[in-house]
Amino acid sequence: MYRTKPAKGMGYTAVKSSISIVMVDNQEGKVNLDTGAYCTCVGRSYLKTIVPDWQEKRMPIQGVKFSSASESMKPLGIIDLTLIFPHPSQCVRIKVEFVVMDNCTSNHFILGNDYLSIYGIDISNQKDRYFTIGDNQRQKFGFLNNKKQITVIKNEEKSPEKELFISEQLKEAEFNQELTEKMKEKLIDLLFKYKNAFATDKEPLGAIIGNEVDIILNVEKPYPPLLRRPAYPASPRAREALEVHIKELMDLGVLRKVGHNEQVEVTTPVIIT
Template sequence: MVHMKILKKCGGELEHALRSMCIEPCSTEEYINALEDIVKRTKIGRTWKKLDIKSSNKQFIKKDKPREPFKPNKLNSNDQRKCHKCGEVTDSEKDTEESEASESDEINRINAQINNIDLIYESLDVNSNLPQVGTSDTSLTNIQDAKLYRTKPAKGMGYTAGKSSITIVMVEIQEEKVSLDTGAYCTCVGKSYFNTFLPDWERKPIPIQGVKLSSASESMKTPGIIDLTLIFPHPLQCIRLKVEFVVMDNCASNHFKLGNDYLSIYGIDISYQKDRYLTIADNKRQKFG
């Protein structure tokens, strides 16, 4: 009962602090020690003596500076005076303004010439980045030797440095050889080879419309066009192409030929720098073997 009366007398935050420090069962002595500790830490019940600061209330007296008498300008309007802009002695400010205007015109003229030169160089730079076509009247200047990406073979052995343009792709879910032939006008396949790949292809050919194709030695007979699906395999992401192959009677090749028609349609670039690889469309990081 004594403890409850002490707690009720404390009230508020002091009661909460006392209950937190003294956990029942607890003696009266412990309660009193806890109260003394709280009072010592929080400084409850202390009174503060106000300091009486005596200040000297002296009246502030503003001291005005003595005013100087007005002195009129003794110079006549015809006398020479200094220009406040350039600091030179002139008859009037009009001369300075005229000289500044002439200097500004000269600066503008020089800037216009510089900008014109920059535009000329920019146009030359843009034109030099475009594909250039040589003509008979082109002057042969600034000739530079081509950089070698591989060790050049011995004399007479240059043909040994060639690399095959044949790659393995999935044609209608079958592994087949496809030649990346940039010199071929159209994408084609030999009839004899295609009969082993798809014997019943003649049931659904697309008729060819009035186009005559020929090789270096003879004209090519074209019974029709067949639509196939090519998949270029890659560990990260495979690429699927829809390609129309022209079937040719007198073509003796034993693989499919992907000509420059579909190479340009799908943006296929073949690189021979060090190792031969190809990229498709804008994804230049994904390289196919």
Template sequence: MYGIDLHNNKDRYFTIGDNKCQKIAFLPLKRQITVNKVSPVNLELEKFKSEKLNEAEISLHLTDKQENELSSFLYDHKEAFASDKEPLGAIIGHEVDITFNIKRPYPPLLRIPAYPASPKSREDSEIHIKELLDLGVIRKVGHNEEVEITTPVIVAWNNGKSRMVGDFRALNTYTVPDRYPIPKIQIALTQISQAVYIATMDSLKGFHQNVVTTRARKCLRIIVHCGVYEYLRIPFGIKNVPSHFQRMINEIFPQELSEGWLIIYMDYIIVCYKTWEDHMYKLSRGLTKIQSVNMKISLKKCHFGLKELKALGHVVSGLSLGIDKNKVEAVLLKPMHQKKKEIQSFLGFSGYYRQHIKEFAAIARPLYKLCDKDTVFEMNVDSVKGFEYLREALTTSPLLLMPDFKLPFKLYIDASGDGLGAALHQVQIINDKPVEGPICFISRQIKPAEARY
């Protein structure tokens, strides 16, 4: 027989069944909840992720562990990044100077009054001036300061948005040229070969982080309807700035550039490597150098953990190099060009991708003839065919393999009465299978003297 006997004594208990010796008591249950104190570092990290890091693009291919590691890593290097509303960096030790090929007194061409502008353009120029003043890019020249050089500005409009640019053509005419070489982007992008992880970064406000020498500031004075202003940082449109920037980059990152995992074209920075651990180590080296010279990176233009990227009109991965179809879409939608300048612009655009197009020189030959000085512009059958073929080639050209310099190459050559052409190929192992594909196409027209023999 089973039952429950309850005893109302001080120590409450009950028994089950006939076993009076087995006493079972109800004890009060105390639930203990432990709340771990969140460290200030974790709070700051979460704030960084929610307020700043969400501006950057992080690849969906990363695992949760890799994404968390990347977030903590970028937080540790947060001083290297800034948003549009934060103070600009001022790169240390690389001030920009300007050298003229003339002496005082300067010609009147270097002192031009402000250009006439519409009320809307004047209003927007005041907005741009205020933004540059707030960023510390310019300062207002006092009424008692001597002014020898003034450059007028132009307010350019595109899709309803304005941009203020200085008309520095006269200043550039009298500036001694700097011949420091700029790397070819197509060659630079081949360094991404075999990379699995790619990170891209962009310098905030570009050249505005380059400080100008005191002497050069007097040459960089712009004039608008509301006064004269002096650039303290390099403005856009100045001669020699790309050469100066490239020299500066080579001096800041000599070892990193020579090792091949860092690619910098102007203010566009690429870090690429095969393994995640090594990629993060290389990224740390790059950001440490960036912080050491007080350069700032724009987070909203950063991309991390990519397998492929769109850069300077190309789609690039560790295996191939292709044309960014979004860049050529606008060209395809335009009707047949009917002016010489339009054909010249089209040839410049398609020529940028000539390494992707087989026998480019022979195809474009009729179009180049149209652009000769002594040629009457008239679209004939050959030029129309060349135009249509190039437009089609921009969207149907094959992907180029990234070269592997440890493997042999194959060179296919061809020649005709109009031009010379070659195709550089290579056999690579892709998905455990040997695949032969083009590395690049090369072509040029036959010169008149060469055609005689």
């Protein structure tokens, strides 16, 4: 249950980092998940390295006093930032209001108890330390430490277009449990690179140049054997599955529903109702 304890008098050497990598304004930054801090804040000097024009985005703050364990803090204002926590399967984006402190010397953002509680960020101190965000307890994020560095996705790979692809097109995807995180990341990169080869409800089958599908229908006698079979009532279970499948084909533009008295050219598969 417990890790190997340090030698007597060396307990302080077991300290672990609670700092993680985040992306802010397309810049790589660090954030400390500080459960001992009641306020989310950032030092003026560190903020300037990430957001040089922060003063133009600053919101005023008045009549509030802040203090650390050793001294009184000097607030300069509030800045609203979006933090992106990188993950091979799906990045997580949160919006945070930081109090900018003039005399804070930390070289990272400090995420205090206020926003740790708002977003349900839980830190696990098991053998492999990690934290989770929100209800998804299976998506684990790691911390920076001296022994193991977190692999951060490149800025160009973290484009909004790729994030949208992962959140929308891969939201129901199931990955083989035997895949490592690195293998899963490479697979996602490959899917994103050739995403135009897939049909969606917004880009139906055949609408993408270079990926057209030719469908030849036999509308003259002799008909194919399957079309000559007499109709028979399908079971409720089979009918339900067929209706779901037909709806998917209609969403992709493979099938089109027309009225029983509508005149159509036999160039596109249709369902006559």
